[in-house]
Amino acid sequence: xxxxxxxxxxxxxxxxxxxxxxxxxxxxxxxxxxxxxxxxxxxxxxxxxxxxxxxxxxxxxxxxxxxxxxxxxxxxxxxxxxxxxxxxxxxxxxxxxxxxxxxxxxxxxxxxxxxxxxxxxxxxxxxxxxxxxxxxxxxxxxxxxxxxxxxxxxxxxxxxxxxxxxxxxxxxxxxxxxxxxxxxxxxxxxxxxxxxxxxxxxxxxxxxxxxxxxxxxxxxxxxxxxxxxxxxxxxxxxxxxxxxxxxxxxxxxxxxxxxxxxxxxxxxxxxxxxxxxxxxxxxxxxxxxxxxxxxxxxxxxxxxxxxxxxxxxxxxxxxxxxxxxxxxxxxxxxxxxxxxxxxxxxxxxxxxxxxxxxxxxxxxxxxxxxxxxxxxxxxxxxxxxxxxxxxxxxxxxxxxxxxxxxxxxxxxxxxxxxxxxxxxxxxxxxxxxxxxxxxxxx
Numbered sequence: 001x002x003x004x005x006x007x008x009x010x011x012x013x014x015x016x017x018x019x020x021x022x023x024x025x026x027x028x029x030x031x032x033x034x035x036x037x038x039x040x041x042x043x044x045x046x047x048x049x050x051x052x053x054x055x056x057x058x059x060x061x062x063x064x065x066x067x068x069x070x071x072x073x074x075x076x077x078x079x080x081x082x083x084x085x086x087x088x089x090x091x092x093x094x095x096x097x098x099x100x101x102x103x104x105x106x107x108x109x110x111x112x113x114x115x116x117x118x119x120x121x122x123x124x125x126x127x128x129x130x131x132x133x134x135x136x137x138x139x140x141x142x143x144x145x146x147x148x149x150x151x152x153x154x155x156x157x158x159x160x161x162x163x164x165x166x167x168x169x170x171x172x173x174x175x176x177x178x179x180x181x182x183x184x185x186x187x188x189x190x191x192x193x194x195x196x197x198x199x200x201x202x203x204x205x206x207x208x209x210x211x212x213x214x215x216x217x218x219x220x221x222x223x224x225x226x227x228x229x230x231x232x233x234x235x236x237x238x239x240x241x242x243x244x245x246x247x248x249x250x251x252x253x254x255x256x257x258x259x260x261x262x263x264x265x266x267x268x269x270x271x272x273x274x275x276x277x278x279x280x281x282x283x284x285x286x287x288x289x290x291x292x293x294x295x296x297x298x299x300x301x302x303x304x305x306x307x308x309x310x311x312x313x314x315x316x317x318x319x320x321x322x323x324x325x326x327x328x329x330x331x332x333x334x335x336x337x338x339x340x341x342x343x344x345x346x347x348x349x350x351x352x353x354x355x356x357x358x359x360x361x362x363x364x365x366x367x368x369x370x371x372x373x374x375x376x377x378x379x380x381x382x383x384x385x386x387x388x389x390x391x392x393x394x395x396x397x398x399x400x401x402x403x404x405x406x407x408x409x410x411x412x413x414x415x416x417x418x419x420x421x422x423x424x425x426x427x428x429x430x431x432x433x434x435x436x437x438x439x440x441x442x
Contacts, residue, residue, distance in 0.1 A: 007215045009221070010202045014223025016149065018198035019230060021280035023156075024252055024273045025103035026195050029336050031239060032249040033188035033401075035179030036172065038235040041188035042196070042321050046228035048189065049196045050221070051390035052350055054383045055357055056203045057217035062371040064363065070291065074298075076364070077356045079254055082430060083351075083419030086300035088349045089291060091415060092289045094321065095342035097285060098328040099335055101127045103251075104277040110253050111268060123329045130281045131322045135314055148275040155272025158236060159252065163237025164257040179244050190397035194238045195231070197222035202233055211370060289317040299428040300419070313319070340398040345412040347395035354387045 005013075031038050059072045070089070074082040105123040109115050115122050178185050202219045209215045238255050239247065247255055257267045296306030306316045328338055347390060361368045361377035368377070375383075402408050424426065 010219030011222045014202040015200040018227040022195035028251040030188040034184045035244040036239040037178040044189040045192035048390040057220040060216045080423040086295040087415040151271035152276045155268040166241045292317040337403045340402040343398040347391040351391040
């Protein structure tokens with residue numbers, strides 16, 4: 001692949017990946033936990049997510065690999081950890097599309113209140129339409145993607161403008177900054193870590209960057225800083241117009257309806273929320289089956305998921321993702337519980353990987369030295385320790401705020417058991433290890 005992406009390009013990709021469906025679907029839940037403290041919660045959440053993922057920009061500075069975070073884990077961790085990552089990646093993608101499709105149905109209900117009793121059916125229809133678009137081809141969707149993103153940013157800009165125009169300290173006079181104390185702040189930060197995820201995937205751009213060892217880590221941090229700053233402004237605008245009792249638990253659409261004239265509110269709802277959720281659904285579904293196929297081809301998943309139909313070349317992985325994505329919708333799991341149910345195994349897998357990559361500087365001494373990285377082995381171990389601590393904090397508070405604790409534990413244990421069993425009894429051939437070995441020989 002031609003190396004043509006510079007730091008600006010990579011940072012734009014990172015910001016575009018992180019800002020979208022999450023802010024429309026989850027910010028209201030964070031406000032319910034902590035009120036005006038949502039601004040602090042967002043910065044804390046981003047700091048924890050950065051620390052949680054800190055080894056990836058460091059390792060990207062040492063190893064030049066395609067395949068992003070999965071490839072780095074597969075190279076630097078015991079093979080079984082790649083199995084944990086692959087299993088969790090499937091579950092996380094399924095949960096993400098379910099959260100997004102339910103949020104889409106909820107925003108449709110604002111436009112058409114008569115749909116409220118049929119939320120599950122509407123969500124399933126939206127998911128069906130999404131996969132129909134992916135199967136039919138997303139060329140048209142790709143052409144209008146930039147227009148939709150411009151509309152989304154314009155809608156969020158309008159929300160901020162009207163929030164600042166209607167700024168009213170009297171509305172929340174006497175209310176503490178942290179309406180539910182420190183515990184509420186931590187619960188909100190744990191939940192908002194879902195909204196803050198996404199910028200890490202610039203690491204997956206690998207050899208598409210002009211200078212990957214320099215540009216990927218820089219874009220990693222710049223995208224996170226820009227995104228959380230925008231989030232904080234949106235959070236400030238959302239919580240400084242009305243009292244906590246008036247907006248606790250409301251989504252951005254409901255708050256926008258209170259602030260904006262009807263015409264602009266409709267633009268916010270359609271051009272902002274529905275466009276953001278729609279593009280996330282189509283784009284996420286179109287991209288999610290490829291890593292799934294790669295994991296299947298490496299041997300972590302059933303081989304059928306790495307193949308396509310003979311007649312039309314449709315990936316079988318799409319059918320699996322669709323069927324599995326319908327299940328949480330039909331079960332009617334709350335969005336808050338669905339999100340935290342994903343974040344617990346995610347943090348657990350990251351903690352395990354951080355433990356096993358502590359000795360990378362000594363195991364890959366030559367590569368570490370020749371990379372010219374300015375991070376000393378001691379500092380790397382310290383940062384990896386912070387990663388474990390950040391993951392432990394997020395896992396703990398996500399677990400505490402989840403209404404399906406036993407189910408969450410069973411899912412986490414099941415994902416780890418699946419990775420171990422595939423590693424023990426499956427036929428695994430990891431491409432990143434082959435690629436690294438070939439480059440080393442050459």
